Amino acid sequence: MSDYRGYEGDSLQFLKSNNISVSDSVKILADITYSGIIMPRYEHSDDKHIVLKLKSGYNIGLEIEKIKGIEKIKSTEKDNQQHEKVEKVSGLPKILLLSTGGTIASKIDYRTGAVTPVLTAEELNSSVPELAKMASIDAEVLLSEYSENITPEHWLQIAEKINDYSKSDYSGIIIAHGTDTMHYTSSFLSFALAGFPIPIVLVGSQRSSDRASSDAALNLIGATKFIIESNTKGVFVVMHQDENDDTLACHIGTRVRKNHTSKRGAFQTIGDNPAFIITENQIQKNISEDVFKINEFQSKIKIDTRVALVKYYPGYNPKLLDHIIEMGYRGIIFEGTGLGHIGNSMYESVKKAKDKGIFLGMTSQCIDGRISMTVYESGRDLLDLGIIPLENMIPEVALVKTMWAMGNFQDAEEIKKIMLENIASELSY
Amino acid sequence: MSDYRGYEGDSLQFLKSNNISVSDSVKILADITYSGIIMPRYEHSDDKHIVLKLKSGYNIGLEIEKIKGIEKIKSTEKDNQQHEKVEKVSGLPKILLLSTGGTIASKIDYRTGAVTPVLTAEELNSSVPELAKMASIDAEVLLSEYSENITPEHWLQIAEKINDYSKSDYSGIIIAHGTDTMHYTSSFLSFALAGFPIPIVLVGSQRSSDRASSDAALNLIGATKFIIESNTKGVFVVMHQDENDDTLACHIGTRVRKNHTSKRGAFQTIGDNPAFIITENQIQKNISEDVFKINEFQSKIKIDTRVALVKYYPGYNPKLLDHIIEMGYRGIIFEGTGLGHIGNSMYESVKKAKDKGIFLGMTSQCIDGRISMTVYESGRDLLDLGIIPLENMIPEVALVKTMWAMGNFQDAEEIKKIMLENIASELSY
Numbered sequence: 001m002s003d004y005r006g007y008e009g010d011s012l013q014f015l016k017s018n019n020i021s022v023s024d025s026v027k028i029l030a031d032i033t034y035s036g037i038i039m040p041r042y043e044h045s046d047d048k049h050i051v052l053k054l055k056s057g058y059n060i061g062l063e064i065e066k067i068k069g070i071e072k073i074k075s076t077e078k079d080n081q082q083h084e085k086v087e088k089v090s091g092l093p094k095i096l097l098l099s100t101g102g103t104i105a106s107k108i109d110y111r112t113g114a115v116t117p118v119l120t121a122e123e124l125n126s127s128v129p130e131l132a133k134m135a136s137i138d139a140e141v142l143l144s145e146y147s148e149n150i151t152p153e154h155w156l157q158i159a160e161k162i163n164d165y166s167k168s169d170y171s172g173i174i175i176a177h178g179t180d181t182m183h184y185t186s187s188f189l190s191f192a193l194a195g196f197p198i199p200i201v202l203v204g205s206q207r208s209s210d211r212a213s214s215d216a217a218l219n220l221i222g223a224t225k226f227i228i229e230s231n232t233k234g235v236f237v238v239m240h241q242d243e244n245d246d247t248l249a250c251h252i253g254t255r256v257r258k259n260h261t262s263k264r265g266a267f268q269t270i271g272d273n274p275a276f277i278i279t280e281n282q283i284q285k286n287i288s289e290d291v292f293k294i295n296e297f298q299s300k301i302k303i304d305t306r307v308a309l310v311k312y313y314p315g316y317n318p319k320l321l322d323h324i325i326e327m328g329y330r331g332i333i334f335e336g337t338g339l340g341h342i343g344n345s346m347y348e349s350v351k352k353a354k355d356k357g358i359f360l361g362m363t364s365q366c367i368d369g370r371i372s373m374t375v376y377e378s379g380r381d382l383l384d385l386g387i388i389p390l391e392n393m394i395p396e397v398a399l400v401k402t403m404w405a406m407g408n409f410q411d412a413e414e415i416k417k418i419m420l421e422n423i424a425s426e427l428s429y
Numbered sequence: 430m431s432d433y434r435g436y437e438g439d440s441l442q443f444l445k446s447n448n449i450s451v452s453d454s455v456k457i458l459a460d461i462t463y464s465g466i467i468m469p470r471y472e473h474s475d476d477k478h479i480v481l482k483l484k485s486g487y488n489i490g491l492e493i494e495k496i497k498g499i500e501k502i503k504s505t506e507k508d509n510q511q512h513e514k515v516e517k518v519s520g521l522p523k524i525l526l527l528s529t530g531g532t533i534a535s536k537i538d539y540r541t542g543a544v545t546p547v548l549t550a551e552e553l554n555s556s557v558p559e560l561a562k563m564a565s566i567d568a569e570v571l572l573s574e575y576s577e578n579i580t581p582e583h584w585l586q587i588a589e590k591i592n593d594y595s596k597s598d599y600s601g602i603i604i605a606h607g608t609d610t611m612h613y614t615s616s617f618l619s620f621a622l623a624g625f626p627i628p629i630v631l632v633g634s635q636r637s638s639d640r641a642s643s644d645a646a647l648n649l650i651g652a653t654k655f656i657i658e659s660n661t662k663g664v665f666v667v668m669h670q671d672e673n674d675d676t677l678a679c680h681i682g683t684r685v686r687k688n689h690t691s692k693r694g695a696f697q698t699i700g701d702n703p704a705f706i707i708t709e710n711q712i713q714k715n716i717s718e719d720v721f722k723i724n725e726f727q728s729k730i731k732i733d734t735r736v737a738l739v740k741y742y743p744g745y746n747p748k749l750l751d752h753i754i755e756m757g758y759r760g761i762i763f764e765g766t767g768l769g770h771i772g773n774s775m776y777e778s779v780k781k782a783k784d785k786g787i788f789l790g791m792t793s794q795c796i797d798g799r800i801s802m803t804v805y806e807s808g809r810d811l812l813d814l815g816i817i818p819l820e821n822m823i824p825e826v827a828l829v830k831t832m833w834a835m836g837n838f839q840d841a842e843e844i845k846k847i848m849l850e851n852i853a854s855e856l857s858y
Contacts, residue, residue, distance in 0.1 A: 146807050148770035152744045180766035184743050261768045261798030305744040311764070313828060314613050315581045315734040323752045335740070337609035339690045341577035367796075369690030378575050399742060 006041030011050050014064045020072055028052065029069040030062055093171040093228050095135045097220075098161060100154070100185075101145040102178025104205040104216045128217045134224050135171070147178025147185070147204075152305050152403060155188040159301045162193060162200060166297060172199040172227030174220070179204035179258055179266065182237060186253030187400040188303070190235040190424035195297035199227050200235045202253070206264050215240050215264045222248035222278045229283050230276060234291065235424065240264035241277065249274035250283075252291065254397050254426035257367065270394055271368045272428060291425045302407035307331035309399045311365055312342040318349040325352055331359040331402040334387065335395045340364055340371035341378050347385060354386040359415055361402060362387050363395040388416060391427045401426060435470030440479050443493045449501055457481065458498040459491055522600040522657050524564045526649075527590060529583070529614075530574040531607025533634040533645045557646045563653050564600070576607025576614070576633075581734050581832060584617040588730045591622060591629060595726060601628040601656030603649070608633035608687055608695065611666060615682030616829040617732070619664040619853035624726035628656050629664045631682070635693045644669050644693045651677035651707045658712050659705060663720065664853065669693035670706065678703035679712075681720065683826050683855035686796065699823055700797045701857060720854045731836035736760035738828045740794055741771040750778040760788040760831040763816065764824045769793055769800035770807050776814060783815040788844055790831060791816045792824040817845060820856045830855060 002021040004012050020026060020038060028034045036052040049061040131137055142161055143154060162173055177185055186202050193200065201223040205216035223238040235253035242265035251269045260266040269275065275291070277284040306329045310321060324332060332353060336342050340362040342350075353360055362371050362382065371389040373379030383389070390398050398419075405418045420427075431450040433441050449455060449467060457463045465481040478490040560566055571590055572583060591602055606614055615631050622629065630652040634645035652667040664682035671694035680698045689695035698704065704720070706713040735758045739750060753761060761782060765771050769791040771779075782789055791800050791811065800818040802808030812818070819827050827848075834847045849856075 146770070146805060148741075148766045148807055149772050149774075150743055151772070151774070155743070180768075180770055181743050258767065258795050259797055261793045261795045261800065263798065266795065266798070305746075307744075308746075308749070309740060309742055311738060311740050312577075313738055313825065314579055314584070314610050315736075315832065317734075317737075317756075319756065320737070320749075320753065324749065327746075327748065337577045338687065339609075341575070341609055343578050343580070345578075345580070364690050366687050366690045366695065368688055369692065369695070371690065376575060378577055396742065403744065 003040070007047070007050070009047030011041070011047045011064055014067075015050065018070050018072075020070060024075050025073040026052070027071045027073060028062060028067055030066050034060070034062065035073070036060075089133065089136070092134065092136045094169055095137050095172055095174060095224060095227055096165060096168070096170045097137050097139040097174045097176065098142045098158070099139065099176040100143040100147075100150070100158060100178070102147050102176065102180075102182075102204055103207070104176045104178075104203060104219070128220055130217070130221050131224055134221070135228060137224075138170075145178070147180040147182060150178065150181050150185060152188070152303050155185055155192070156301055156303060158185065159189055159192045159299070162189070162196070163299045163301060166197060166299070170198060172201060174223045174227070175200065175202045176220075177202050177204050179206060179239075183253075183256050183258055183267070184396055184400055186235055186237050186256065187397045187426070188404060190253040190426070191401055191404040192301045193235065193297075193299055194424050195233075195295055196235075196299075197233060197297055199230065199233050200253075201227060201250075202235070202237045204237075204239065206240075206262060206266060215245075218245055219248065222250075226250055226276065226278055226283060230285070236275065237267055238278065239267040241274065246279060248278040250276035250278055252287070252425045254401075254424050255394070255428060257394055257396065271392060287425075300404070300408040303403050304330060304406035305403055307333065307359075307399060307402045307406060309333050309335060309395060311335040311395075312337060312346070314343070316343070316346070318346050321346065321349040322352065325349065325356060325358065329358060330406050331361070333361045333363060333390075333395060333398045333402055335365045336362050336371075337365060339369075339375055339379060340373045340382070340387075340389055341376070342382065344378065344381070347381065350382070350385045350387065357412060359402060359406070359412070359419070360385075360387045361390045361398055361419060363390050363393055363398045365395065367394065368392075388419060390419065393426050397426050432469070436476070436479070438476030440470070440476045440493055443496075444479065447499050447501075449499060453504050454502040455481070456500045456502060457491060457496055459495050463489070463491065464502070465489075518562065518565070521563065521565045523598055524566050524601055524603060524653060524656055525594060525597070525599045526566050526568040526603045526605065527571045527587070528568065528605040529572040529576075529579070529587060529607070531576050531605065531609075531611075531633055532636070533605045533607075533632060533648070557649055559646070559650050560653055563650070564657060566653075567599075574607070576609040576611060579607065579610050579614060581617070581732050584614055584621070585730055585732060587614065588618055588621040588728070591618070591625070592728045592730060595626060595728070599627060601630060603652045603656070604629065604631045605649075606631050606633050608635060608668075612682075612685050612687060612696070613825055613829055615664055615666050615685065616826045616855070617833060619682040619855070620830055620833040621730045622664065622726075622728055623853050624662075624724055625664075625728075626662060626726055628659065628662050629682075630655060630679075631664070631666045633666075633668060635669075635691060635695060644674075647674055648677065651679075655679055655705065655707055655712060659714070665704065666696055667707065668696040670703065675708060677707040679705035679707055681716070681854045683830075683853050684823070684857060686823055686825065700821060716854075729833070729837040732832050733759060733835035734832055736762065736788075736828060736831045736835060738762050738764060738824060740764040740824075741766060741775070743772070745772070745775070747775050747778040750775065751781065754778065754782050754785060754787065758787060759835050760790070762790045762792060762819075762824060762827045762831055764794045765791050765800075766794060768798075768804055768808060769802045769811070769816075769818055770805070771811065773807065773810070776810065779811070779814045779816065786841060788831060788835070788841070788848070789814075789816045790819045790827055790848060792819050792822055792827045794824070796823065817848060819848065822855050826855050 036054045039051040203219040203223045241247045241249035275287045370392040465483045468480040632648040670676045670678035704716045799821040
């Protein structure tokens with residue numbers, strides 16, 4: 001049965017007349033010759049182009065008007081059955097791989113259009129055969145969520161699962177995760193599982209894992225190598241450092257942010273070099289031994305989501321803040337301007353929040369750099385109103401930390417103390 | 430009269446016993462020898478340190494316990510009277526300098542602690558004598574606001590003022606502005622005054638202008654040089670490119686963001702090189718001639734502030750969005766995750782917003798990179814719900830543009846069209 005999903009009008013006509021359908025491997029002669037797989041199109045597309053997935057992993061749109069020839073090489077449907085059995089090698093370090101969903105764990109079924117988790121142990125080993133030579137990997141599908149749909153409740157679920165293995169014989173745990181909110185999850189795990197005896201490494205991919213050129217395989221291999229060779233603990237994110245396939249960056253889970261919508265090297269350590277640089281031949285360490293201060297592990301897997309992140313901007317209506325206060329929020333993290341400011345139109349509402357005993361923390365929408373609220377008059381006013389400057393904590397991390405602190409500690413003074421204490425390298429100097 | 434403002438306990442005792450007060454120039458022997466000016470301290474300080482402003486412009490805290498000797502060089506109070514008369518040179522290009530406040534326009538009066546606007550023509554010329562040789566500068570104090578207190582109403586005021594000079598003999602207009610929200614103001618001016626016949630250049634400083642080492646003077650000189658030599662129009666931000674005093678960066682007013690709380694090179698063009706690089710000997714141009722497409726100038730200086738910027742995060746309560754809808758907002762700009770996503774818990778509220786006819790735009794909290802909502806199922810869902818992907822528009826710029834579009838255009842379809850039209854290089858390809 002031929003599949004022309006998403007194609008309409010001229011482009012549909014073009015495919016039909018050439019006896020080509022979605023998922024076919026083709027060679028196309030246009031300005032130059034392209035080889036790749038015909039991709040399904042989505043709604044809101046025009047009918048003047050067909051979309052080709054190149055071997056590089058990139059999709060390109062080709063204008064049908066400019067196509068001089070198209071030749072079918074083969075249908076790729078057969079590929080779906082090509083899962084080779086991989087023999088486990090004995091004596092290798094053991095690693096647990098938990099999949100939560102996202103691009104890295106997804107595979108497009110060209111026939112149904114559905115995105116399905118691929119990471120059964122079997123499928124994983126066959127798709128990244130290098131792994132089986134490095135480690136003995138047990139894989140488990142924990143969630144199948146795009147990361148924009150990951151919630152704090154999922155964080156708890158992931159942390160509880162990891163916590164079950166605090167006394168296992170695993171050398172480390174890899175979490176395959178969608179990239180959109182991976183840094184929020186890594187922050188939560190950093191706080192909830194501070195001092196966990198083995199490394200926890202989140203990996204994602206910016207290109208889907210069903211192509212040889214995807215970053216998924218390399219990021220997985222890098223995470224595995226890191227666990228085996230780095231001799232460290234803590235929560236990390238391992239992703240490409242840049243577009244280059246030779247170098248991966250390993251970021252501290254509380255100092256990392258997704259800073260580009262699509263590049264492979266989207267993840268960056270804010271204000272510093274990545275903690276480790278992973279290349280084929282070595283792991284270069286950029287952090288000191290005592291980065292993770294908590295050595296005695298005691299899990300703290302609770303959360304209170306009544307914390308809001310408020311990004312200030314000119315024209316921000318203080319009534320929006322009043323509403324947050326009235327809704328019973330227990331914490332508010334401001335994403336202020338510059339060194340940690342919000343307009344004086346906000347002062348009255350901030351006072352209301354303080355009177356209600358709400359924890360008020362200040363971070364900066366500059367993202368990089370340290371809060372300093374004693375330089376200008378307005379900062380000093382805000383200090384007087386009871387806002388706590390959260391040093392150089394990344395706004396998103398401050399949000400997660402406050403949710404975590406509220407869940408695990410009750411006393412307001414204790415929460416304030418914890419917020420300024422460096423639990424998992426979320427503050428750097 | 431001696432001034433010990435902010436000093437208490439031990440540190441106050443130390444100053445008094447050495448006959449030193451705030452604003453005195455001193456030489457201090459500790460681990461090494463320091464020369465500088467004793468700064469006032471602020472509330473929330475301890476009493477174990479004194480603060481010294483070094484000639485480099487940096488403040489350092491010195492522990493009194495470790496001070497081996499302190500020597501008064503002179504009192505700097507006399508400096509306040511040192512305004513030299515500067516003769517205007519005839520035949521130079523004319524530039525209008527409008528001051529709105531902020532660090533660049535401020536000077537700490539050590540005796541009163543007040544921060545005062547310094548930019549009368551006289552004072553400015555005497556503090557930056559190089560300017561008088563380059564241009565004939567008319568200076569005017571328009572506002573005296575720290576930029577965190579700048580509101581959309583101020584934007585209108587600034588734009589109206591500039592608009593008065595659309596047919597003047599000025600070669601360009603410089604706006605001295607606080608750095609915290611300078612990029613919001615530059616965005617508004619870019620839209621409201623698109624096609625303005627002469628360049629409009631915003632400058633700020635990260636260090637107060639009362640020190641020779643401040644970046645204020647260099648940024649002003651750079652802006653002046655740029656106006657005289659660049660032969661361009663448009664709205665720009667001129668600031669240090671990095672810590673280096675030799676190189677300034679000139680950014681397109683809609684592509685720039687403050688990305689560090691304190692560094693001189695805090696302002697960066699997102700996803701590209703700065704439009705111009707300004708060094709003493711040349712101005713290097715990195716943009717093509719047709720960056721500012723609107724050539725016929727017609728000011729559009731209206732605004733509707735009923736636009737909210739909503740940053741999505743895991744745990745975001747959709748009721749917060751419901752409240753924005755109920756408050757009568759006309760536009761919502763989402764700062765989504767990754768390629769432009771928000772969690773599916775938001776869909777119901779988004780539908781409500783759409784049903785009410787609210788304009789819904791998508792940007793990314795990644796800040797860099799382009800929105801692409803056809804890659805994943807969730808993005809396609811959001812497109813179906815009527816959210817408009819705003820390409821690679823910076824979230825803050827999208828907010829300002831929507832406020833501006835709502836103020837100047839009425840019809841929903843027209844607003845949507847304008848939002849996707851490249852008015853002032855806010856979209857780049």
